[in-house]
Amino acid sequence: MLSILVVNGPNLNLLGSRQPEVYGHVTLADIEADLTELAAARGASLAFFQSNGEGALIDAIHAARGVHDAIIINAGAYTHSSIALMDALASVDLPVIEVHLSNIHAREEFRHRSYIARVAVGQIAGFGPLGYRLALEAAVDLLQRQAATGTKGPAS
Numbered sequence: 001m002l003s004i005l006v007v008n009g010p011n012l013n014l015l016g017s018r019q020p021e022v023y024g025h026v027t028l029a030d031i032e033a034d035l036t037e038l039a040a041a042r043g044a045s046l047a048f049f050q051s052n053g054e055g056a057l058i059d060a061i062h063a064a065r066g067v068h069d070a071i072i073i074n075a076g077a078y079t080h081s082s083i084a085l086m087d088a089l090a091s092v093d094l095p096v097i098e099v100h101l102s103n104i105h106a107r108e109e110f111r112h113r114s115y116i117a118r119v120a121v122g123q124i125a126g127f128g129p130l131g132y133r134l135a136l137e138a139a140v141d142l143l144q145r146q147a148a149t150g151t152k153g154p155a156s
C-alpha cells in the first residue's frame with residue numbers, strides 16, 4: 001500500500017479561525033479527515049504532521065525516508081524563507097507535492113518565491129482545501145506510474 005506523509009507548517013494548526021477571508025473556515029482536522037477518506041478510496045495510507053517549528057518539520061521530513069513513498073507539504077511561510085526545509089526535502093529522495101490554500105502568486109511579492117518549488121514535482125495553489133485532494137491524486141498517480149514503469153521521474 002502506498003504511504004504518503006502530509007506535512008503542514010506554521011500557523012496551519014489555526015485553519016478555520018485564522019484569517020478566514022484568505023484561508024476559509026475549514027479546519028486542518030477537517031482537511032485531514034477528508035484526505036483520509038480519499039486515500040482509502042485510492043488504496044493509500046496517510047500520516048499527518050503539523051508543526052510551527054522549522055526544526056521539527058525538518059526532523060519529520062528526515063523520518064519519512066524509507067517509511068513513506070511521497071510527501072505532500074504546505075510549508076506555510078517557511079515556503080518563502082527556508083533553505084533548510086528545501087534541503088531536507090532534497091535529502092530524502094522522495095517525490096514532493098507542494099500545496100497552498102491561497103494563490104501565493106496573486107498575493108504579496110514576498111510570497112511569490114517558493115524554495116519548496118525547487119525540490120517539488122509540482123505545486124498546487126489557490127484552490128483552498130481542494131488543493132490537498134488534488135495533491136493526493138497527483139501523488140498517487142505519480143507513484144502508480146513509477147511502480148508501473150520502474151522509473152522515478154515525473155509523470156509524463
Ligand code: DQA
Pocket residue numbers: 010011012074075076077078079099100101102103104111
Ligand atoms: C500558505 C501561503 C503562505 O504564504 C502563508 O504564509 C501560509 C499559508 C497557503 O496555504 O496559502 O501560512 O502556505
